Amino acid sequence: MSATHDDAPVAARVRHVEALLEQRGWLAPGEIDERIDAFAAGGSPAHGAAITARAWVDPGFRARLLADANTAIGELGYSMAGGLQEQQLTVVANSEDEHHVVVCTLCSCYPIALLGPSPGWYRSEAYRSRVVREPRAVLRDFGVELPATTRITVWDASAESRYMVLPRRPDATEGLDETALAGLVTRKGLIGTAVV
Amino acid sequence: MSRINDVGGMLGFPAVVEEPDEPAFHADWEAHVVALNAALLRRGVYDLDEFRDAIERMPPQEYLASSYYEKWFRAITTLLAEKGIATPAELAGELAGG
Known part of the structure; x- marks a missing residue:
């Protein structure tokens, strides 16, 4: 590079x-x-983390976020309309059985408004080419080993359509408030190359 | 026919490598390229689809040899020339001091 x-x-x-x-x-x-x-002064992973923490503590918000992310993030003051045209946002939720990963195979489309600039590896040919063919191997590059029974879904972003992963809430975090929960969320967790 | 940017599923690329404590930009000029592109898009000199197309039609060898923001700058100068904003020679600085 x-x-x-x-x-x-x-x-x-x-x-x-x-x-x-x-x-x-x-x-x-x-x-x-x-x-x-x-x-x-624009987007930063803190925005995605705040959205995640709210979804963890507020089931109503979580449902609205998964149904219509563009509208729901407005409740926290965020928007995908900062560019010349609003980008469609889809938030995909990890569960016990399913793990989501985001890529842009053609270039580097990414929810900059919620995550800030993308990391270099996200834009690399290595990530873009491999994650759609062998996601488990790529996750292993990141030190993530998922159970063989976990279904992995890879989402390919485009100029008009962006994705963010809603990580699973870690165990034993019942006592944490929203701010502390947001502090657990990482950029890679929001892309799907880490678990939170 | 796919172009060189269409690498999804392509075989032969190495492991994904993370850069620890990666900065948003590795050099000032990269930030300038991002700002320049935003200004020209906002001004309607070209649109985002034209910008992407200008990156994606780079010759494959150059595409793979260029860093991310080198590709951006290459696309910007391609479009400035094609839109008649400046000649390739002017953009390359060949007339500077002439």
């Missing part, structure tokens, strides 16, 4: 194109910096 390249030439080319566009009025002065700040 980029970390192994010498990326000084591309950095200079990006600066050049930016300056050219600004000079010709296609970019406003300072617009790029504002957008970078806005991006940094």
